[in-house]
Amino acid sequence: MTATADAQSRPELVGLDEAARDRVSELVTVRGGRCAACGGTEFEVGQALYLGFLFLDEDDDAYLVALTCREASCPQPRTAIRLHHKEFLAR
Numbered sequence: 001m002t003a004t005a006d007a008q009s010r011p012e013l014v015g016l017d018e019a020a021r022d023r024v025s026e027l028v029t030v031r032g033g034r035c036a037a038c039g040g041t042e043f044e045v046g047q048a049l050y051l052g053f054l055f056l057d058e059d060d061d062a063y064l065v066a067l068t069c070r071e072a073s074c075p076q077p078r079t080a081i082r083l084h085h086k087e088f089l090a091r
Contacts, residue, residue, distance in 0.1 A: 010047075012049060012050065013047040013048065013049060014047060014048040014049070014050065014063070014089075015047055016045065016046075016047065016048060016065075016088070016089075020088050020089055021045040023087070023088040024045045024065050024067075024081065024083065024088050025043070025045055027081065027083065027087060027088065028041075028043055028067065028081055029041070031081075033067075033081065035069040035071065035074060035076075035077070035079065036076070036079065037069070037074050037075050037076035037077070038069060038071050038073065038074040038075065040069045040070065040071035040074060042069070042070040042071070043067040043068060043069055043070060043079075044067070044068040044070055045065060045066070045067060046065070046066030046067065046068060047065075047066055048063040048064065048065045048066070048083075048088075048089075049063060049064045049065075049066075050062075050063055051063060051064055051082070059084065061084045061085040061086065062082060062083075062084060063082070063083050063084070063085065063088075063089075064080045064081070064082055065080055065081050065082075065083055065088070066078070066080050067079050067080055067081060
């Protein structure tokens with residue numbers, strides 16, 4: 001299934017354009033993001049899930065952005081980063 005088709009079938013997910021994915025990648029690097037399973041530092045950026053609506057203890061503009069470790073031998077490649085709307089979507 002393509003990312004576009006997946007986003008259409010899951011309306012709560014926000015598809016990211018290339019610029020937004022690049023901003024997320026930069027933020028992961030700046031914050032020293034590493035894969036908890038293998039220590040890798042390269043990630044494929046996926047879709048975002050809006051958290052502010054779903055969880056009362058989250059900021060109104062909070063999102064969870066899916067990351068997949070690019071290390072082929074990683075035993076648990078899926079993780080995520082919590083970001084604010086203005087950090088990666090508003091530009």
